[in-house]
Amino acid sequence: MFPPPPKKFKNFSISDLLGSQTNNPYVKKLGHETKFNQKFNSSKVSTKFLISDLPNDPESLLAGIFQSTIGEALQESRQWGVEPDQLGCIVSSQHLDSDVWIPVREITSNTVDSILNQFLKVTQSKKQNNGMLWGAPFLVSVSTIQKSNTPRRVQGRGKNSFKQLKINDNALIKIRNDDNYCLFYSLVATFVYATCLWPRWKFYDYMRSRRGMADQFKKDTMDLMEAVGAPFVLDSYDADEWIPSVVEYWNLLNKGWFK
Incomplete structure (x- = not known):
């Protein structure tokens, strides 16, 4: 199971965030899409959210959103018998000058913290603030992969041949x-x-x-x-x-x- 969030994020668990869409005062889940590529042992989950109000600690809200989407991506892979060991993340919003991309990295107990810190670091370098996702729909896309079992070579018939190529x-x-x-x-x-x-x-x-x-x-x-x-x-x-x-x-x- 994916590790629980750190204690400082405990006020916004997945159930707190998404369990009751109608009564949640902070965030709503607007749409959801999942994909799985069996050949490359990879999955992609894209979820659209809307933050309608900010709590006193916006970082905990973002951490809960990342944890929710990551958990769904891991579950999607596991349904296909794949245990991911790496993931990457993209956050898109009309409030951002450009998408924020979190590079593919090993999945650890600190993955949510690591993604949140990288997200805040990038957005702060662009002179944004913690309210940058507030008030408009935004998309969180998480891709996972089981790198250890991903095929690296395509096999086929015939012998290997070496030719001297002349390039114009x-x-x-x-x-x-x-x-x-x-x-x-x-x-x-x-x-x-x-x-x-x-x-x-x-x-x-x-x-x-x-x-x-x-x-x-x-x-x-x-x-x-x-x-x-x-x-x-x-x-x-x-x-x-x-x-x-x-x-x-x-x-x-x-x-x-x-x-």
């Missing part, structure tokens, strides 16, 4: 930067090229920061790094560590487009 230099997306963020620049460039389907001249302007696209490429890259929790001070970034987080982030936003 004009077909390469070239990154020009004066910092250490090459990995994230390349991910953003590939994402934009594959999904936006811009004409060649527009993509060129985007990559070269020309005309109306001035500094947009760099801004998108910085936003991605912030979203996945990548610090800006590292000398290098391991693709094995950060690409899964980026893919998970894009999947949470775009419902499974990326593998």
Whole structure:
């Protein structure tokens, strides 16, 4: 069973939050959606809430909301015989300048605390306050995965063959930067090229920061790094560590487009 919330959050349990929708003075549950991917041992639960009033301790209310959605995501996986060991979370609201993404992490007894602290840290850095979700519907999406049993290799017939590939230099997306963020620049460039389907001249302007696209490429890259929790001070970034987080982030936003 998912560990109970810390004592400081005891005033707002799951039953207190959602047990009586009509009599609850603080929060209402407006909608609910669950999905399960058996191939990748992953589940996603998205729940829409509305905070109609704030208690004296808004943090305890947020903690209860996170605990409720996380508990539902874990239950969804367990119904399929899967015991998740990692989860990530996204909070969306019209009151937020952008979605707040909590990077995928190991599930521990401190998971609710950790997610709440990360959420408050991000929103405070954006000069928001504890009332930022009050008064308008907001969506909490939690994705869980059993990483230990997730298939990592697709097997098929035939022998492995190695071929020398000749790549046209004009077909390469070239990154020009004066910092250490090459990995994230390349991910953003590939994402934009594959999904936006811009004409060649527009993509060129985007990559070269020309005309109306001035500094947009760099801004998108910085936003991605912030979203996945990548610090800006590292000398290098391991693709094995950060690409899964980026893919998970894009999947949470775009419902499974990326593998």
